[in-house]
Amino acid sequence: GAGVSQTPSNKVTEKGKYVELRCDPISGHTALYWYRQSLGQGPEFLIYFQGTGAADDSGLPNDRFFAVRPEGSVSTLKIQRTERGDSAVYLCASSAQLGQNTEAFFGQGTRLTVV
Amino acid sequence: GQQVMQIPQYQHVQEGEDFTTYCNSSTTLSNIQWYKQRPGGHPVFLIQLVKSGEVKKQKRLTFQFGEAKKNSSLHITATQTTDVGTYFCAGPGSGYALNFGKGTSLLVTP
Numbered sequence: 001g002a003g004v005s006q007t008p009s010n011k012v013t014e015k016g017k018y019v020e021l022r023c024d025p026i027s028g029h030t031a032l033y034w035y036r037q038s039l040g041q042g043p044e045f046l047i048y049f050q051g052t053g054a055a056d057d058s059g060l061p062n063d064r065f066f067a068v069r070p071e072g073s074v075s076t077l078k079i080q081r082t083e084r085g086d087s088a089v090y091l092c093a094s095s096a097q098l099g100q101n102t103e104a105f106f107g108q109g110t111r112l113t114v115v
Numbered sequence: 116g117q118q119v120m121q122i123p124q125y126q127h128v129q130e131g132e133d134f135t136t137y138c139n140s141s142t143t144l145s146n147i148q149w150y151k152q153r154p155g156g157h158p159v160f161l162i163q164l165v166k167s168g169e170v171k172k173q174k175r176l177t178f179q180f181g182e183a184k185k186n187s188s189l190h191i192t193a194t195q196t197t198d199v200g201t202y203f204c205a206g207p208g209s210g211y212a213l214n215f216g217k218g219t220s221l222l223v224t225p
Binding site (some may be wrong): 009031035040043044045048055056058059071091093094098099100101102103104105106107108109 | 146149156157158159160163165175203205207208209210211212213214215216217218
């Protein structure tokens, strides 16, 4: 596709439920990142992938959060036993390669609301 | 990651006035990136600075990286209503991730 695509754009779920958020990166981009953005804050790093492997998951807040990228393209962020504090916009970004001097292209995000 | 602090948090200007946002780090940054996020939108890459004392211009936007590589600024000359949004600086974070500041929200009234 032309840009990074995230689905759904909005998700409302009840506390304790399981949710999956999907990210389809720019075709050919090997690096994929997940960030979380709360109101009035900058994006906060969660995890990034180089190809199929999670290269760094140090930003995941706890073991309720997990992400996969089985074929090196689409990624899914999974949140178990959701809590109200998980409510935020979840942003996915991709870049042509992994590196400090590369531009990240962000998707529109998934707004998760836990009620 | 290396923390980056941005000031001011908010700025409200009349169209045509200039605007500057500052980004500061307590440690030396290998590089710094700037992003713009329109209301309801997603962050969009503006520029990356790598060299000490570097200055880059994009039309009415001027980006600077300090000599010590601990601070950076974004200056907009003669703001327009299209400049409305939140401007984020981002330094290197964990591994190859970005460590974003809290951003400066710019409001421009015609």
